[in-house]
Amino acid sequence: MSDKSTIKLNGREYDFAPGETVLDVAARHDIYIPTLCHDPRLDAVGACRTCLVEIDGWRRLAPACATQLEPGMEIASENERIDRHRQTLLSLYMTDHPTDPAAAEPGAPNELHAMASHYEAPMDWGYMESLRDARPDDRNPYVLFEPDLCILCARCTRYCDEIEGVNAITLAGRASETTISTVDKLSLMDTSCELCGGCIDVCPTGAMGKKMPLVRGDKPERELDKVRTTCNFCGVGCQLDLNVDRDARDGQGRIVKVTSPPVGTTTNDGNLCVKGRFAYDFVHHEDRITTPLIRGEDGELHPASWDEALQAAASGLLAVKDKHGKDSLGFVSSSRCTMEENFLVQKMSRAVFGTNNVHQCAAT
Amino acid sequence: MSEDRRHEIQELLEKAGGLVPGAARQVAQQTGIPEADVYGVGSFYHLLARPDAKIRVCTGLSCRMAGADDVLRAAELNDLPVEGCTCLAGCDVAPAVLRDRRVLPSVTVEDVHEAKGEWENLRSAANADDEVWFGAVGPERDDPDTLVLNLMGDPDWSGTAFRRAVEIGADAVVEAIETAGLQGRGGAGFPAHIKWNGTRNQAETTRYVVLNADEGEPGTFKDREVMLRRPDRVLEGLAIAAHAIGATEVYLYLRGEFEVPWTVIEDGIERFAAAGVFGDIKFHLHAGHGAYICGEETALLEALEGKRGMPRLKPPFPVEKGLWGKPTLIHNVETIACVPAIVDRGGDWFKALGRDEAGTKLYCISGDVGRPGTYELPLGVTLDELVEAAGGYVGELKAFSPGGASSGFLPASMREVPLAFRSLGGVGSMLGSAGVVVLNSDADLRDAVMTQLRFFEAESCGQCAPCRIGTRYLAHALSKNIANDTTSGAALQHVADAAWQMNEGSICGLGQAAPLPLTLALEHFPEEFEA
Numbered sequence: 001m002s003d004k005s006t007i008k009l010n011g012r013e014y015d016f017a018p019g020e021t022v023l024d025v026a027a028r029h030d031i032y033i034p035t036l037c038h039d040p041r042l043d044a045v046g047a048c049r050t051c052l053v054e055i056d057g058w059r060r061l062a063p064a065c066a067t068q069l070e071p072g073m074e075i076a077s078e079n080e081r082i083d084r085h086r087q088t089l090l091s092l093y094m095t096d097h098p099t100d101p102a103a104a105e106p107g108a109p110n111e112l113h114a115m116a117s118h119y120e121a122p123m124d125w126g127y128m129e130s131l132r133d134a135r136p137d138d139r140n141p142y143v144l145f146e147p148d149l150c151i152l153c154a155r156c157t158r159y160c161d162e163i164e165g166v167n168a169i170t171l172a173g174r175a176s177e178t179t180i181s182t183v184d185k186l187s188l189m190d191t192s193c194e195l196c197g198g199c200i201d202v203c204p205t206g207a208m209g210k211k212m213p214l215v216r217g218d219k220p221e222r223e224l225d226k227v228r229t230t231c232n233f234c235g236v237g238c239q240l241d242l243n244v245d246r247d248a249r250d251g252q253g254r255i256v257k258v259t260s261p262p263v264g265t266t267t268n269d270g271n272l273c274v275k276g277r278f279a280y281d282f283v284h285h286e287d288r289i290t291t292p293l294i295r296g297e298d299g300e301l302h303p304a305s306w307d308e309a310l311q312a313a314a315s316g317l318l319a320v321k322d323k324h325g326k327d328s329l330g331f332v333s334s335s336r337c338t339m340e341e342n343f344l345v346q347k348m349s350r351a352v353f354g355t356n357n358v359h360q361c362a363a364t
Numbered sequence: 365m366s367e368d369r370r371h372e373i374q375e376l377l378e379k380a381g382g383l384v385p386g387a388a389r390q391v392a393q394q395t396g397i398p399e400a401d402v403y404g405v406g407s408f409y410h411l412l413a414r415p416d417a418k419i420r421v422c423t424g425l426s427c428r429m430a431g432a433d434d435v436l437r438a439a440e441l442n443d444l445p446v447e448g449c450t451c452l453a454g455c456d457v458a459p460a461v462l463r464d465r466r467v468l469p470s471v472t473v474e475d476v477h478e479a480k481g482e483w484e485n486l487r488s489a490a491n492a493d494d495e496v497w498f499g500a501v502g503p504e505r506d507d508p509d510t511l512v513l514n515l516m517g518d519p520d521w522s523g524t525a526f527r528r529a530v531e532i533g534a535d536a537v538v539e540a541i542e543t544a545g546l547q548g549r550g551g552a553g554f555p556a557h558i559k560w561n562g563t564r565n566q567a568e569t570t571r572y573v574v575l576n577a578d579e580g581e582p583g584t585f586k587d588r589e590v591m592l593r594r595p596d597r598v599l600e601g602l603a604i605a606a607h608a609i610g611a612t613e614v615y616l617y618l619r620g621e622f623e624v625p626w627t628v629i630e631d632g633i634e635r636f637a638a639a640g641v642f643g644d645i646k647f648h649l650h651a652g653h654g655a656y657i658c659g660e661e662t663a664l665l666e667a668l669e670g671k672r673g674m675p676r677l678k679p680p681f682p683v684e685k686g687l688w689g690k691p692t693l694i695h696n697v698e699t700i701a702c703v704p705a706i707v708d709r710g711g712d713w714f715k716a717l718g719r720d721e722a723g724t725k726l727y728c729i730s731g732d733v734g735r736p737g738t739y740e741l742p743l744g745v746t747l748d749e750l751v752e753a754a755g756g757y758v759g760e761l762k763a764f765s766p767g768g769a770s771s772g773f774l775p776a777s778m779r780e781v782p783l784a785f786r787s788l789g790g791v792g793s794m795l796g797s798a799g800v801v802v803l804n805s806d807a808d809l810r811d812a813v814m815t816q817l818r819f820f821e822a823e824s825c826g827q828c829a830p831c832r833i834g835t836r837y838l839a840h841a842l843s844k845n846i847a848n849d850t851t852s853g854a855a856l857q858h859v860a861d862a863a864w865q866m867n868e869g870s871i872c873g874l875g876q877a878a879p880l881p882l883t884l885a886l887e888h889f890p891e892e893f894e895a
């Protein structure tokens with residue numbers, strides 16, 4: 001039985017489960033196979049061709065991301081043919097892509113550049129201007145498409161279709177004019193787009209990027225500090241990475257953008273919504289309240305400590321209860337609260353203040 | 365049949381006047397398919413994506429050799445809504461011009477002037493009544509004993525072969541196909557019986573037969589001629605195939621420019637239906653909308669399903685997962701049209717008609733020959749024999765393309781190589797679709813190569829980088845005069861590397877074969893590429 005579900009990869013034997021691909025098994029054993037169009041959340045399309053491997057008895061190289069394993073397969077992911085394949089493919093990609101690192105890396109790390117230098121692909125094949133259309137008039141505030149950088153991996157369109165279920169963007173045109181478009185090249189604002197920014201996150205080259213001025217400063221992403229945190233816009237509790245430029249604001253630091261944690265590492269699996277991904281500007285806003293405030297006898301608000309503030313709230317609430325009875329109180333919790341916080345609010349309402357007047361604003 | 369209405373997208377967009385602003389949104393509402401998807405589909409197909417061009421002049425090699433550039437210029441000067449386009453499967457009636465969706469044969473500059481600036485008025489003097497037209501064929505005789513397709517024979521609507529197929533049963537039919545040694549005539553020469561068995565042996569019982577009538581390989585027009593002259597054979601062959609593999613639904617995919625063959629096939633379907641010969645077998649006609657790549661079988665399936673015509677990864681092959689994921693038998697028009705005669709007269713009869721390989725073959729010949737047209741000859745004739753049948757050489761033979769743009773160019777010294785699948789494969793070329801183009805000593809080979817490279821560049825589906833970027837890269841390299849480049853050694857090496865990459869890395873045959881016109885020409889005609 002056991003020999004029925006093993007394959008050989010680069011001469012070594014590995015087990016696999018039905019439905020697994022070459023890439024699945026390679027990844028499990030830390031065997032690096034380059035990919036550009038692959039995303040474990042999406043159906044494989046095998047279009048970028050970087051992951052081709054050699055399978056004994058197959059005339060043609062096969063995409064590791066899309067080739068399901070069959071018992072007894074003998075696969076090579078490293079040999080002369082594959083080396084030449086990777087180098088010539090990457091050289092060809094670079095004839096159609098900005099070679100200047102500054103132009104090629106407007107923020108997000110450029111996976112194509114990294115791969116081309118990793119495999120030492122010759123960069124002297126010449127350069128051809130891109131023929132891909134942009135949508136320069138798209139007035140949406142967040143998503144910017146820079147066609148020169150696009151390698152047509154279709155991660156963005158598949159993400160929008162398969163994960164968001166929104167289908168706002170599509171591959172359009174064909175041949176070297178193939179590009180990413182919306183219906184009739186409309187602004188994302190005039191389509192079903194929810195501005196989740198997932199297309200930006202999945203893009204391997206930064207072709208789908210964030211619009212200024214949300215991205216403050218010119219530092220490439222890899223020079224920023226990533227701080228993992230929990231989005232506090234709603235109770236789902238998505239994990240996100242604040243990208244902090246530590247030198248900004250005279251060394252006080254500044255959040256420059258939000259990125260998704262790597263796929264497979266958090267419960268939200270890298271997915272975020274428009275608020276989590278784009279609404280971080282308030283963090284550094286000058287009007288933002290950063291300490292509790294208590295209204296004094298003078299009618300003005302005065303900064304206070306948390307202990308003082310909680311004390312003031314508790315005594316105020318108890319005073320109302322004493323004077324008007326327990327059911328004169330009511331508690332409404334925010335939809336930004338987590339389930340645990342909501343539990344505590346109702347506990348406080350019922351056990352501490354003795355009233356069933358408790359509600360959560362998202363519960364209808 | 366699929367439940368959703370995605371497969372109607374192209375047709376509805378055509379009815380909406382093409383991809384004009386608002387059309388995608390309207391079709392999205394009609395079908396319930398997301399509007400971006402509809403737009404993406406429409407933008408893939410030239411006839412939908414550029415609805416303003418009402419006249420399209422073929423800029424394929426044979427048409428350019430026959431003066432297409434002049435016709436195009438005249439049309440532009442006459443302010444016709446015109447653009448150039450890739451091969452219209454009218455290389456024997458060059459220059460071919462598309463008026464809306466109708467191919468006009470042998471259009472002259474005078475014809476263009478006669479239209480007086482109104483595109484609807486464009487007529488070909490060679491087809492003054494604007495009705496169904498035919499190309500030249502040979503041998504010019506009705507000879508069912510030695511000709512399988514027998515293009516000069518009268519259509520036979522009796523359904524005799526189909527009845528015989530039912531009588532002897534599916535096993536015997538497939539056996540006859542195997543004995544015949546019938547190879548696919550769409551380009552690859554794959555043994556037909558393997559696909560028939562592959563389909564009928566699937567556990568899944570919903571199966572389809574699909575006719576590939578997207579004929580777009582430059583230099584090829586035989587399928588057009590078969591449909592025009594022997595629609596009976598095409599439909600009867602399909603019905604026999606459906607019966608043999610246990611299918612009742614047959615899909616016919618005709619390229620959008622085949623308005624004329626469409627009417628002939630449609631008539632044929634009605635004729636057979638009226639006579640009730642094929643039982644519960646149903647024919648569904650589908651039009652293409654301007655995309656050469658949809659001749660690739662899996663791109664064709666995508667197109668039928670209402671998607672962008674981007675080839676699928678193989679495996680799985682269509683025999684296992686084809687149309688809507690069901691086992692599907694896809695054949696070229698000529699392949700399927702061979703079937704009734706094989707069933708009638710037996711596999712041995714068919715096999716013996718060939719020379720190097722089994723059967724007769726339709727050779728399309730155009731370029732510098734006396735009588736361009738479709739010739740049914742033993743599979744494996746030489747170029748000289750073919751050209752003799754086609755009225756002889758015009759001028760002195762310099763080079764020939766043996767099987768469409770994808771086969772590249774061979775030198776006159778290879779005129780003895782049998783025009784067959786194996787022998788041409790052996791010299792690094794291919795028989796492909798047997799679209800033979802003859803170039804005489806007046807021809808500018810660089811220009812001919814450039815025409816082919818531009819063709820592939822324009823017709824790449826754009827899905828995979830080796831092809832999308834590589835086709836363009838090679839055309840760029842040639843336009844910069846490879847051999848004369850100051851860094852000539854390096855430039856040639858880059859071309860060789862790019863060609864290697866396209867062949868190794870591309871998903872489908874388009875990208876894999878696209879470098880051949882250049883690499884074969886560099887090999888056989890190096891002097892043409894010096895300054």
Ligand SMILES: Cc1cc2nc3c(=O)[nH]c(=O)nc-3n(C[C@H](O)[C@H](O)[C@H](O)COP(=O)(O)O)c2cc1C
Pocket residue numbers: 547548549550551552553554556576577578579580581656657658659660661662694695696697699700872873874
């Ligand atoms: C780029 C490309 C274009 C093709 N175009 C056609 C075509 O126009 N007509 C056709 O019959 N086959 C075409 N083919 C071949 C088909 O993929 C397929 O092999 C054929 O339809 C199978 O039928 P057959 O076995 O009868 O040849 C093309 C293949 C490629 C790679």
Ligand code: SF4
Pocket residue numbers: 143156159160164166167168169188192193194195196197198199200
């Ligand atoms: S922002 Fe989200 S919804 Fe909008 S196009 Fe991108 S992935 Fe689709």
Ligand code: SF4
Pocket residue numbers: 149150151152153154155156157180199202203204205206207208
């Ligand atoms: S925009 Fe980015 S994710 Fe989308 S196809 Fe282009 S490179 Fe891929």
Ligand code: SF4
Pocket residue numbers: 657674675823824825826827828829831832870871872873874875876
């Ligand atoms: S080889 Fe060319 S035509 Fe074929 S899938 Fe790739 S891009 Fe498309």
Ligand code: FES
Pocket residue numbers: 422423424425426427428450451452453454455456458459460582583584
């Ligand atoms: S019809 Fe013009 S080259 Fe084929």
